[in-house]
Amino acid sequence: MSNNTLPTDQTGATILPDPRQETVPRRIGAFFAQPVVIVWIIFVLMFPLSRIVSPSFPSLGQLESTLILGLFLVVVAFGQGFVILTGGFDLSLPQTIALGAFLTGYLANTGWPVMGAIVAATIGCALIGLINGLLVAYAKFPPFIVTLATGSILGSVLLGVSRGTPAQPSPAALSSLFSGKESFLGIPTPIWALVIFALIAYLIQMRSTIGRRTFAVGNSEIASRVAGVPVSSTLIIVYTFAGISSGLAGIMLLGYSSGADLNIGASWLLPSITAVVVGGSAIRGGAGSYAGTIGGALLITVLGIDISAAGFSEGVKQILYGVIILIALIAARLGKDAGAART
């Protein structure tokens, strides 16, 4: 498009002086211009920078709590990012998180084995995703408003069904697993969960058939259809995965906070979108990487920890969040322009 204004020239000049020749420094430049790499570099730089806000930082404890707290955002951002990759949005995420947490707590407290409760809750959340997917794929309703409506219905049903029941306490096994007090091989269990989830999610989004189809659908639904990609079933599977990941996040949050009320998911909707955007994904779909999203999620988490440690008020915290999103957007834009200038 006609957006090659001043900023393009600047990066073009600094990072890629002559686009015609492929040399080693230029390749390194192109590597560092990728949004994924930028996010991870900023994330790593945050640790030494943390010293500004507190003399006790950076520390191993800070890294540990970043990873433990980051787990939830890494999980919800996978589902949100997968849906965004197709060009959609999942606004039913908060209520699906609440369903996962509530159902697990409720079933476990009525005598179900913990594992059974977790499986049942995950299936329940997968069903919500399935309904979203069916409405988007077959009725062709805009995802934004479909998930808004299903979220509204689900939240209301949860409120109606659970009326009078106080917050669900977490089963003891789940609490010990996700509260961060237990360790395995010297590493807290939530960090193991983070690594395992990130690995599986990465394989699904970046290495599997369904992942590739998702990229295709996000780039052009029409072209995918012509090329023989099963668009409808891809959309349905993507939304189902989103439901499952929200549900898992709900189950983990139930364990972490050793109890859950129905508002447990409310604060995760905007961060989930933020993590995806900061991670360099295109909000209209078709481009993005889960490695970037993980970087975005962890960056937001460490920022949150630093901002809290610095004793900033909630207001300043919000402003910083907003500014960081803007910087990430502009950086991604410049990186893209630099990439475009190269070819």
Added chain:
Amino acid sequence: MTISTISARRRRIPGDLVTAVVIFVVIYSLLLAIAPFERNLYSFSNFVLLMMPLAVAVIGTSTVLITGGFDLSVAGTLGLSNVLATVLTSAYPDMGVPITIGILGLGLVVGLFNGVLIVLLGLQSIAVTLASYICMTGVALILLPAPGGSVPIEFTTMFKLSIGGFPAALGALILLCLLWTYLRRTRFGATLFSIGSDRQAAVISGMPVRATEVGAYAFAGVMYAIAGLFLTAVTASGDPNAGFPFLLTSFAAVALGMVSFRGGKGSAIAAVFGAGSLIALPKLLFGLRIQDFWSGAILGITILLALSLPLVSRVAIRRRRPAVAAVTDTRSRKDLADVE
């Protein structure tokens, strides 16, 4: 020439407006039928005041939506406008008018900021407006860390003025709708719709695409600021998170107003009726003694039903009048092609 034909064609298809009005009339007359205490001028006046914040906000939301963009800054500008009005009027009680003008100016500046970033830098509208929403919530939280504050009565009465029992707010809403109808027929309006249906074509045909797109966000910003002022008048207090509910309700209202989420189609006036439906619905459920917590479910179902109306009518038209089928068919195929 081209512009006049475009707007003439638009004027002849008010289908979305008719549907939105019918939905509203059905809900509101059901409400009047079951709730006798709603059948007087005082209740009507209250209803209008209650729907004002949402009704004005959706004029902005739908204008941006018509260009094919998403404006999430509605929640931020509305909340900040509410907090600023509260903080400033309690500090300077007799400065009501300058404060109002200042807040409208703030809405304009925020809208311009969004528009410039989106159009000139080519950033994604939903992401930019999400960021500015979060920033403005931050500013609101610094100005007023917790809900509260007191708004002087002179300020609230300025917005709750009533003339012979009729709320002046209704007059303001009608004026805004007339303004929108006028804008729609200007070059600005024609460009607005062209950007939404085919941006490339609008650029090629020499329309002022960039200026119009920035203008759409600026116009929307002013609408959100007005909505925030009316919210302040209704609640007579400030809340830094006052905007958050509007993030979802404004898009729900737009859906009930049958505005296309793909751009190029829709009417802000229909969206205002959508807002009316959205405000009347919980009242109706209350009148029917349906418990409060089901209202979310019924809202969701109503939205899904409203979304399926175009599908149903398309099928019905195709069955009844085969001659029209060809036309409808190309339209639906165009819809398909519009999917990003």
